[in-house]
Amino acid sequence: MASSVVMLDRGNNTTCTVNLHGATVVSWRVNNQEQLFVSKQAVFDGKKAIRGGIPFVFPHFGSWPCGPQHGFARVLPWTLERPPERNPATGDVEAAFILTDNEHTQHYWNHAFRVTYRLILREKELHCHVQVVNPSRDRELCFQLLLHTYLKVPDVTRCQITGLRGCTYTDKTRDEAVFQEASEGVQVTEWTDRVYRNTPSEHIVTNVVSGRKMRVLKYNLADTVLWNPWSQDVQRLSDLCAEEYRSMLCVEPGQVTSPVMLLPGTAYEGSMMLQVM
Numbered sequence: 001m002a003s004s005v006v007m008l009d010r011g012n013n014t015t016c017t018v019n020l021h022g023a024t025v026v027s028w029r030v031n032n033q034e035q036l037f038v039s040k041q042a043v044f045d046g047k048k049a050i051r052g053g054i055p056f057v058f059p060h061f062g063s064w065p066c067g068p069q070h071g072f073a074r075v076l077p078w079t080l081e082r083p084p085e086r087n088p089a090t091g092d093v094e095a096a097f098i099l100t101d102n103e104h105t106q107h108y109w110n111h112a113f114r115v116t117y118r119l120i121l122r123e124k125e126l127h128c129h130v131q132v133v134n135p136s137r138d139r140e141l142c143f144q145l146l147l148h149t150y151l152k153v154p155d156v157t158r159c160q161i162t163g164l165r166g167c168t169y170t171d172k173t174r175d176e177a178v179f180q181e182a183s184e185g186v187q188v189t190e191w192t193d194r195v196y197r198n199t200p201s202e203h204i205v206t207n208v209v210s211g212r213k214m215r216v217l218k219y220n221l222a223d224t225v226l227w228n229p230w231s232q233d234v235q236r237l238s239d240l241c242a243e244e245y246r247s248m249l250c251v252e253p254g255q256v257t258s259p260v261m262l263l264p265g266t267a268y269e270g271s272m273m274l275q276v277m
């Protein structure tokens, strides 16, 4: 069964739509222009992860011996904690979603947790704020987290991503070999799957929708994953059309190379802000 959606509407055709399945942001429109890529073949069956938008990767990134790839958060129903509310002073609209441990999550991962995902829609910005609480009195909580952001782009080969020069990365397309980035503006012209470590808090992506730039700001998310399946890897993905890799670019702020370790009773906060420039 298809899951329900929640829409943040700021007026002026500026909206953000969230599918409760995985609390996946499935659309972000600024002045009626869609900024996020969602595949024409994306499946909305309330089971499979949605191919596009911003899937929420937690508590594990990548293949996971205990449960589904990229964790369970992107394939579980979340609860709307606070329906969209407009701030009368700024006009910004905010909503919050929550996921807590239940029988299903404990089956894979026997930990108590509470994740709150706050989305704030501003005039040209989308702010995604994550809080993870460890409610346990005696156990640590160790997890990875990543916002798997699919940017919509007219032609991926014309985009450049700044902020990666000098960073070390693991290249999953080259047997996990480790390299150091030499380029000031990284371009994607082949199958790309890299985990860049300890990246700075800002990336700028050029030539997104309408030839504009997108600023990606991150806080407490040390790494940045860069992914495009290209024509090779796309064959493995039943929910992506053959040519669609050209119109998407995944720039994914996350905390993956050193997982977050939360002492009992403490909380983690991290966030990403996307800004149309």
Ligand SMILES: O=P(O)(O)OC[C@H]1O[C@H](O)[C@H](O)[C@@H](O)[C@@H]1O
Pocket (backbone or CB within 6 Å): 049, 069, 070, 172, 193, 194, 225, 226, 227, 237, 250, 252
């Ligand atoms: O197909 P998915 O499970 O959604 O994963 C899509 C991609 O996510 C990340 O970017 C990983 O680095 C890739 O290795 C993976 O292929």
